[in-house]
Structure formats: C-alpha cells, structure tokens
Amino acid sequence: MSTQTITGELRRWIQDHAQAGTSRETILQSMCASGWSQSVALQALAETLDGASPELPPPSPVPEPDLRRSPAEIPLSDRRVQVLLRVEHPRVVVFGGLLSHEECDAMVAAATRRLARSETVANDKDGSEINAARTSEGMFFERAENEICARVEARIAELLRWPVENGEGLQVLHYRAGAEYLPHYDYFDPTHASTPAILARGGQRVGTLVMYLNTPEQGGSTVFPDIKLDVAPIKGNAVFFSYERAHPSTLTLHGGSPVLAGEKWVATKWMREREFT
Numbered sequence: 001m002s003t004q005t006i007t008g009e010l011r012r013w014i015q016d017h018a019q020a021g022t023s024r025e026t027i028l029q030s031m032c033a034s035g036w037s038q039s040v041a042l043q044a045l046a047e048t049l050d051g052a053s054p055e056l057p058p059p060s061p062v063p064e065p066d067l068r069r070s071p072a073e074i075p076l077s078d079r080r081v082q083v084l085l086r087v088e089h090p091r092v093v094v095f096g097g098l099l100s101h102e103e104c105d106a107m108v109a110a111a112t113r114r115l116a117r118s119e120t121v122a123n124d125k126d127g128s129e130i131n132a133a134r135t136s137e138g139m140f141f142e143r144a145e146n147e148i149c150a151r152v153e154a155r156i157a158e159l160l161r162w163p164v165e166n167g168e169g170l171q172v173l174h175y176r177a178g179a180e181y182l183p184h185y186d187y188f189d190p191t192h193a194s195t196p197a198i199l200a201r202g203g204q205r206v207g208t209l210v211m212y213l214n215t216p217e218q219g220g221s222t223v224f225p226d227i228k229l230d231v232a233p234i235k236g237n238a239v240f241f242s243y244e245r246a247h248p249s250t251l252t253l254h255g256g257s258p259v260l261a262g263e264k265w266v267a268t269k270w271m272r273e274r275e276f277t
C-alpha cells in the first residue's frame with residue numbers, strides 16, 4: 001500500500017485554487033476524485049489554508065530591521081537607508097538606497113568577471129555552450145570574497161540585526177530580456193530528500209534580501225502573489241522578507257516577473273538560522 005505525501009507542489013496547487021476563489025469543499029472533492037485519500041486531503045487543506053493549524057512547526061527567530069519608531073530612514077554606520085514600504089504579514093520591507101550606484105556597478109563588474117572566467121573554463125574543456133549559458137545566469141560569491149562583498153555583508157548584518165556568519169555568500173543573478181523567476185519559496189522544502197544535508201550547514205533559511213543592481217528598462221519587478229504585491233526593481237534599492245517557519249502560511253511565495261526590455265541584475269543574500277559553514 002502506498003502512503004500519500006503532502007508535497008510542496010500539492011500545497012501550491014491548493015493555494016492557487018483557493019486564491020482563485022474555489023471553495024474548500026470543491027477543492028476537497030477534486031482531490032478525492034484524483035485519487036487522494038480523504039484524510040490526507042483534509043490534512044493538506046488544513047496545513048495549507050489554516051495559518052493556525054496545530055501541524056505547523058514552531059517558529060524560529062528571524063532577521064528584522066529596527067522599525068519600532070517608524071523611521072523614514074535607518075542610520076547605519078556607513079550609510080542612511082530609507083524605509084519605503086513595510087508589510088506585517090508576510091513580513092516584507094522595501095529599502096531605498098541600500099547600495100550606492102557605484103557599489104551596484106562594482107558588484108555587477110565582479111560578477112561579470114567571474115562569469116566570464118567560468119565560461120572560458122567551460123569552453124576550454126569541451127566547447128560546451130550549454131554550460132556557458134547556464135553559468136551566465138547566476139553565480140555565488142564566497143562570504144567576504146572581495147572588498148565589495150565584505151562591505152555589503154557588514155551593512156546587511158547591521159541593518160537586519162543578523163550575524164554575518166549566518167549569511168550565505170551573495171548570489172548574483174543576471175536576467176536577459178524575456179527571463180523570469182517563477183514564484184517559489186526560498187526556504188528548503190522540509191519534505192525533500194536532499195533537505196537534511198542542506199540544513200546541516202546552518203539550518204533553514206529564515207530571511208531573504210534581494211538587492212537591485214540596475215534598473216531594468218521594463219518589467220522585472222519582484223512579485224508576492226499571495227498578497228498581490230509588486231516591488232519595482234530600482235538600482236540600489238532592496239526588498240527584504242522573512243519566514244519564521246518553512247511553511248506556505250508565511251505567505252512568502254515570490255518571484256521575479258519577466259524582464260520585458262533591457263536586462264536585470266540582482267544580488268541575493270539568504271540568511272540562515274545558525275552559522276553557515
């Protein structure tokens with residue numbers, strides 16, 4: 001007898017239908033009609049749609065800027081950062097001027113150098129263009145790999161009051177016109193077989209900061225479909241969100257909408273529960 005597993009894909013499917021206005025009863029009926037046992041279907045509905053379900057794992061502490069006095073600006077040791085928007089649930093904060101234009105350009109230049117190098121290596125080895133195309137989409141820096149990474153990491157740690165050591169290395173993504181990042185969660189799917197090994201290096205991801213390194217000509221906003229929020233990608237600005245458990249009830253589903261003209265560069269910092277090694 002096979003047991004039925006509640007996957008992230010199933011939860012997403014339930015969420016999509018609930019958001020489209022389908023009633024709980026109708027969702028249950030179509031799940032049962034497509035072979036789900038009623039008890040598993042009911043549990044999946046409860047887990048996905050009831051924020052206060054007793055099945056929820058306990059919350060973790062998360063990174064959080066100091067917004068207690070509703071500051072329009074947060075004075076950090078080396079820069080004043082604007083607070084442009086905040087949402088309580090999901091926890092989302094949009095910052096203005098987190099990076100100077102020079103810092104954005106330096107990050108893009110460092111990432112471009114690294115991408116060019118990995119393409120050369122790939123081409124020298126086997127002339128593979130597929131490889132080159134893939135590596136040109138994104139790359140990870142080591143933590144404090146160069147001066148600009150170290151400076152930005154220290155600033156983020158101060159802004160979000162979260163240790164530098166808990167951060168993954170910065171990831172730089174390059175989107176060409178037409179490219180997008182479909183909605184996803186940044187935490188690791190607890191039901192996935194590879195997740196325990198990933199969690200051994202510093203626990204779950206609990207927060208994300210996406211920094212815009214340029215302003216695309218058209219498109220390329222960061223979207224949060226659960227709350228229909230659309231954050232404009234503006235050079236030097238950043239969007240932060242946190243998730244205290246690896247669960248859709250955090251409403252942190254998000255994606256990069258298609259770049260319609262020009263290109264888009266972002267740097268992402270993911271924060272873990274513990275020191276990331």
Ligand SMILES: O=C(O)CCC(=O)C(=O)O
Nearest residue numbers: 210221222255256266268
């Ligand atoms: O490009 C964006 O706006 C979103 C990027 C993102 O979701 C990520 O890096 O995990």
Ligand SMILES: [Fe+2]
Nearest residue numbers: 184185186254
């Ligand atoms: Fe993401």
